[in-house]
Amino acid sequence: xxxxxxxxxxxxxxxxxxxRALLTAFLFPALAPILIYGLxxxxxxxxxxxxxxxxxxxxAESAPALIQYMQEKGVEITTFTGNAEQAVKDKKQAFILExxxxxxxxxxxxxxxxxxxxxxxxxxxxxxxLRRLRDLVREYNGQLSALRLIARGVSPSVIRGVVSGNxxxxxxxxxxxxxxxxxxxxxxxxxxxxxxxxxxxxxxxxRERKSLEPLLVNPVQRLHLIQGKWLAASFYAAIGMLSTxxxxxxxxxxxxxxxxxxxxxxxxxxxxxxxxxTLPLPFLATSxxxxxxxxxxxxxxxQSYIGLVTLLPTLPFLIDTFNPVTTxxxxxxxPIFGQYLLMTEVLxxxxxxxxxxxxxxxxxxxxxxxxxxxxxxxxxxxAVITG
Amino acid sequence: xxxxxxxxxxxxxxxxxxxxxxxxxxxxxxxLLGPNGAGKSTALRVLYGLLKPDEGSVKVDGTDVFRQRxxxxxxxxxxxxxxxxxxxxxxxxxxSYFGRLHGVAENELEQQTDELIRLLDMxxxxxxxxxxxxxxxxxxxxxxxxxxxxxxxxxLDEPTNxxxxxxxxxxxxxxxxxxxRNITILFSSHxxxxxxxxxxxxxxxxxxKVVAQGTTAEIRSIAGEDNLEDAFVRLSEGDGP
Numbered sequence: 001x002x003x004x005x006x007x008x009x010x011x012x013x014x015x016x017x018x019x020r021a022l023l024t025a026f027l028f029p030a031l032a033p034i035l036i037y038g039l040x041x042x043x044x045x046x047x048x049x050x051x052x053x054x055x056x057x058x059x060a061e062s063a064p065a066l067i068q069y070m071q072e073k074g075v076e077i078t079t080f081t082g083n084a085e086q087a088v089k090d091k092k093q094a095f096i097l098e099x100x101x102x103x104x105x106x107x108x109x110x111x112x113x114x115x116x117x118x119x120x121x122x123x124x125x126x127x128x129x130l131r132r133l134r135d136l137v138r139e140y141n142g143q144l145s146a147l148r149l150i151a152r153g154v155s156p157s158v159i160r161g162v163v164s165g166n167x168x169x170x171x172x173x174x175x176x177x178x179x180x181x182x183x184x185x186x187x188x189x190x191x192x193x194x195x196x197x198x199x200x201x202x203x204x205x206x207r208e209r210k211s212l213e214p215l216l217v218n219p220v221q222r223l224h225l226i227q228g229k230w231l232a233a234s235f236y237a238a239i240g241m242l243s244t245x246x247x248x249x250x251x252x253x254x255x256x257x258x259x260x261x262x263x264x265x266x267x268x269x270x271x272x273x274x275x276x277x278t279l280p281l282p283f284l285a286t287s288x289x290x291x292x293x294x295x296x297x298x299x300x301x302x303q304s305y306i307g308l309v310t311l312l313p314t315l316p317f318l319i320d321t322f323n324p325v326t327t328x329x330x331x332x333x334x335p336i337f338g339q340y341l342l343m344t345e346v347l348x349x350x351x352x353x354x355x356x357x358x359x360x361x362x363x364x365x366x367x368x369x370x371x372x373x374x375x376x377x378x379x380x381x382x383a384v385i386t387g
Numbered sequence: 388x389x390x391x392x393x394x395x396x397x398x399x400x401x402x403x404x405x406x407x408x409x410x411x412x413x414x415x416x417x418x419l420l421g422p423n424g425a426g427k428s429t430a431l432r433v434l435y436g437l438l439k440p441d442e443g444s445v446k447v448d449g450t451d452v453f454r455q456r457x458x459x460x461x462x463x464x465x466x467x468x469x470x471x472x473x474x475x476x477x478x479x480x481x482x483s484y485f486g487r488l489h490g491v492a493e494n495e496l497e498q499q500t501d502e503l504i505r506l507l508d509m510x511x512x513x514x515x516x517x518x519x520x521x522x523x524x525x526x527x528x529x530x531x532x533x534x535x536x537x538x539x540x541x542x543l544d545e546p547t548n549x550x551x552x553x554x555x556x557x558x559x560x561x562x563x564x565x566x567x568r569n570i571t572i573l574f575s576s577h578x579x580x581x582x583x584x585x586x587x588x589x590x591x592x593x594x595x596k597v598v599a600q601g602t603t604a605e606i607r608s609i610a611g612e613d614n615l616e617d618a619f620v621r622l623s624e625g626d627g628p
Contacts, residue, residue: 006487010476017475211471214529217435218488219457385437386398 003220007228008235011202015236021197025236028193029244032186033251039182040255053129056080056087059099063115066099069140075133084118094126095119097133110148181317183248184343187241188313188336191281192289194240196306199233199286203293203375204302213385223376230287230372237282245274270346276357277342280364284335285309287371294378316340333359335367388413389540389571394433394443403429404595406443411573411588413539416566418586419575422623426595427575428468431544434573435465447540461489464538466546470529474518478509478528481517482535489536496535503531506564508557523554530561541565543574547581559585579616593623 001009015021054076060067067077080087084096096118100106106113115137119130146156206212215225249266257264289306296302316337319325327345332338338360345352378384389411396403404426411417421427432438434445436456445452445459452459472481482500491499504513507527512520517528526546534541543562547555562585565572576582582589589606591599599609599622610618 001487001490001493003488003490006484009487010473010480010484013480014473014475206471209471209474210469211473213437213467213469214465214471214485214532215488216437217460217463217465217467217533218485219460219490220488221457382438385432 003218003224004228004231007220007225008232011198011229011232012235015198015201015232018197018201021201025194025197025240026243028190029240029247032190032244032247035186036183036248036251037255040257052076053132054078055095055097055133056093057097057099058084059101059103062101062103063099066115066137066140069143070136073136075136088118088120091123094123095130095133181320181344183252184340184347185314185317187245187248187278187343188281188316188340189310190244191237191241191278192285192310192313195233195235195237195282195286196289196310198236199229199289200293200296200299200302200306202229202233203290204296204299205293207294207296207384208298216379216385221376222379223373226290226372226376226379230283230290230368230375233286233290234283237286238279241278241282242275245278249274266347270349273346273352273357274343277346277360278339280361280368281336281339283368284364284371287368287375288312291371291375291378294375294384312336313340320344329356329359332356333363335360335364339364388446388448389417389434389542389573390446391430391434392444392446394430394440394445396429396433396438396440402595404433404592407592407595407597408443409590409597409600411540411571413571414566414569415587416562416572416574416585417588417590418582419573419590419592420579420582420619421575421577421592423577425593425623427577427592428544429595430592431542431573431575432468435463435467435542436460437467461536462539464533464536464541466529466533466541466543468544470525472517472520472525472528475516477514477516478520478524478531479504479513481528482531485532486535491536499535499537500531503534507531507561523550523557526550526554526558530558534565538570540571541573543572545575545577547576547578579619583615591619591622598622 053074055070056078057067058080060077060079071077080093080096084093084098087093088096098116098118100113100115103113103115117130117133117137119126145159149156149158206215216222249271252264253266255264288309292306292309293302296305313336317340319337320340325331327341331341332355338356342352342356342360389409391407391409393406393408395405395407407426407430409417409419419427419430429438433440434447434452436452436459439453447459447462450459450462476484479500482503483496486496486499504510507530509524509527509531512524512527517525520528530543530546533543546558546562550558559581562572562574583603586603588602589600590597591606599606599618601609603615606622607613607615607618610621612618612621
């Protein structure tokens with residue numbers, strides 16, 4: 001048996017028997033459905049709020065035409081009396097529309113009438129409803145102005161110089177993926193978390209339990225030891241990641257997305273592409289964790305800064321969210337970022353060239369091999385034994 | 388056959404060993420005797436290839452440990468200073484893991500493992516996980532995994548340290564058994580009487596230097612003391628001849 005195979009086999013058994021590490025590794029994928037369902041329901045809840053718009057109005061009787069217009073558009077009107085600001089502050093009302101007392105008078109005098117909306121802009125859950133209310137008031141204003149112009153024999157188009165049109169080029173799937181940008185992030189996190197226990201145990205753990213010296217006495221190249229350990233840790237990381245991927249897809253296919261006006265479907269081909277795109281990730285994750293693990297003298301020591309490694313997969317997500325960039329070819333060759341891009345694009349049904357897969361896979365695996373080599377060099381230092 | 392030729396090793400300011408030379412011959416038990424911190428472990432770590440000496444060389448059956456580390460390590464069975472085990476693996480799994488790392492063929496592995504388990508009298512614990520093993524049981528696992536590839540040379544760093552009488556006796560029996568098989572045995576100890584009883588050849592090391600070398604009788608005469616313990620103390624304190 002080749003030494004790499006011997007080490008791989010031993011670490012696989014050892015890892016399988018480490019119930020605590022195994023639990024943390026697979027708790028993460030198991031939570032995926034809960035997370036995704038939670039996310040979908042939160043979104044459905046928000047958008048249905050916007051559909052069944054309910055508006056509290058002060059002094060509604062002063063503007064019957066406006067109120068009727070809104071009711072025709074399906075808005076439910078409630079009357080409000082009392083301290084409007086306090087009610088919004090206390091979150092008793094999402095927002096309040098206030099009709100001024102001199103509304104009718106100003107209307108007759110052809111003066112501009114302001115109808116204040118009392119709201120809290122720091123609340124994100126009411127944003128969609130609020131925008132709809134503003135749109136309704138604006139539409140009503142347009143109608144009113146048009147009627148006034150027509151009464152004077154002027155065409156309403158006179159005051160409509162330039163109007164923006166609306167042509168959304170995002171495919172249905174792409175809009176869906178912005179909804180599900182969390183899913184690729186979660187899959188990447190799984191790759192980093194599922195193999196971590198074994199990666200740390202087989203490096204820092206060896207030092208802590210003083211089993212490293214007996215191991216190094218064997219006539220095996222340091223690189224072979226590291227490779228065996230790396231493959232074993234990557235095996236668990238890959239299983240953890242792929243089960244997260246599959247579970248997420250199953251949940252997305254069965255979630256009530258039609259309530260959101262989306263149809264999500266995925267072909268076998270897309271699933272294979274996803275697996276191909278993500279499979280190099282576990283190898284990179286564990287090689288990075290092992291490199292840090294070999295520096296540490298104890299398990300606890302290692303965990304404190306390996307925890308920071310899990311921030312890495314959140315980087316592409318953050319960049320994509322806060323500073324969206326145009327995808328360029330070199331981005332695929334950037335480890336972690338490349339995998340994130342591939343995932344979002346495959347899920348978004350964007351056709352990709354084989355070059356994108358090849359460059360992201362090769363660069364990611366190359367980096368992992370390099371990190372393993374570095375780790376094996378660190379293992380050759382005398383300080384590993386004497387320190 | 389182990390030949391250590393004039394090795395020195397320094398850690399920063401500390402000269403751990405200086406110009407240490409010794410030979411351990413086939414079919415003999417050679418004892419490396421010295422007080423704690425004398426440099427025994429450092430010398431042995433250089434011998435089994437984990438530390439690189441600043442000068443000097445080490446040969447195992449004629450193979451240079453630093454030029455051909457894996458080849459030399461293949462000829463060595465080592466019980467190092469550290470005795471760590473994998474708590475989730477059984478005693479038998481430890482032994483076969485090290486056997487595989489040594490390239491022992493699968494068809495011989497089981498038979499050799501069984502033989503060692505019998506030799507070390509560990510049948511009752513062989514298939515238990517080593518988590519919770521006693522000191523003596525752990526030592527047996529360490530010894531068995533060091534011997535699985537039938538090495539011609541055995542190096543044991545303080546093999547009886549912290550063991551009860553029963554296990555200590557077992558370890559001594561094992562050393563005598565290995566001697567019968569014409570194997571080179573080099574072991575370190577800080578226990579005088581143990582070395583005196585077992586060894587054919589004694590090397591006394593103190594403050595990183597070899598201060599005396601020879602049979603029990605020779606050491607006594609070098610120190611000019613009738614009692615070996617007195618001889619050891621005298622030599623260790625550096626006021627020998």
